[in-house]
Amino acid sequence: AQKVTQAQTEISVVEKEDVTLDCVYETRDTTYYLFWYKQPPSGELVFLIRRNSFDEQNEISGRYSWNFQKSTSSFNFTITASQVVDSAVYFCALSEAYGGSNYKLTFGKGTLLTVNP
Amino acid sequence: SAVISQKPSRDICQRGTSLTIQCQVDSQVTMMFWYRQQPGQSLTLIATANQGSEATYESGFVIDKFPISRPNLTFSTLTVSNMSPEDSSIYLCSVEGSGQGWDTQYFGPGTRLTVL
Numbered sequence: 074a075q076k077v078t079q080a081q082t083e084i085s086v087v088e089k090e091d092v093t094l095d096c097v098y099e100t101r102d103t104t105y106y107l108f109w110y111k112q113p114p115s116g117e118l119v120f121l122i123r124r125n126s127f128d129e130q131n132e133i134s135g136r137y138s139w140n141f142q143k144s145t146s147s148f149n150f151t152i153t154a155s156q157v158v159d160s161a162v163y164f165c166a167l168s169e170a171y172g173g174s175n176y177k178l179t180f181g182k183g184t185l186l187t188v189n190p
Numbered sequence: 191s192a193v194i195s196q197k198p199s200r201d202i203c204q205r206g207t208s209l210t211i212q213c214q215v216d217s218q219v220t221m222m223f224w225y226r227q228q229p230g231q232s233l234t235l236i237a238t239a240n241q242g243s244e245a246t247y248e249s250g251f252v253i254d255k256f257p258i259s260r261p262n263l264t265f266s267t268l269t270v271s272n273m274s275p276e277d278s279s280i281y282l283c284s285v286e287g288s289g290q291g292w293d294t295q296y297f298g299p300g301t302r303l304t305v306l
């Protein structure tokens with residue numbers, strides 16, 4: 074069965090600090106998809122990134138960057154020069170095939186990031 | 191990405207009653223999903239709703255408690271039946287565009303339910 078572990082329950086940083094959110098996953102499939110979502114205090118879930126298992130290139134989008142390493146089954150998320158608006162719960166998720174052609178999205182428990190001014 | 195709306199955005203209900211949550215999408219989608227997020231917890235998939243077929247429920251969730259309708263490609267409802275305080279959660283719908291389940295899921299704003 075697939076599993077996503079976000080070992081950091083809560084992280085608190087001061088504005089402008091860099092912060093890395095860890096995500097480790099378990100899967101038996103060779104084809105799978107990894108995601109990061111942001112859930113601000115308002116509650117909506119905002120999609121940040123999707124990565125398939127065959128693409129290990131790191132990705133950068135503004136202050137956000139993602140490091141995907143299949144060798145360690147990790148998909149870590151780094152925020153550079155954090156801002157107060159980055160305060161939210163961040164979820165890592167894994168989509169893996171089951172039953173041959175169906176996919177199911179499994180979420181980690183989330184990491185609450187608080188950025189203090 | 192699709193624009194998803196949910197109604198109601200929040201509600202406070204009495205034990206033993208039922209609440210129907212609506213999810214509306216601005217474009218046609220094959221797959222819609224319903225999730226529950228209990229206070230301080232992660233998201234748990236309740237069921238997958240494809241138009242024209244019965245919803246597929248995950249382990250621990252049953253149709254009698256969470257009946258789902260999917261009358262067309264832009265709309266779905268989830269009913270939380272015979273509610274108890276343990277049903278107090280955020281309920282979110284999501285949509286996925288590929289029809290195969292591996293594409294990105296986009297989420298609605300959620301319905302915050304409190305059961306007294």
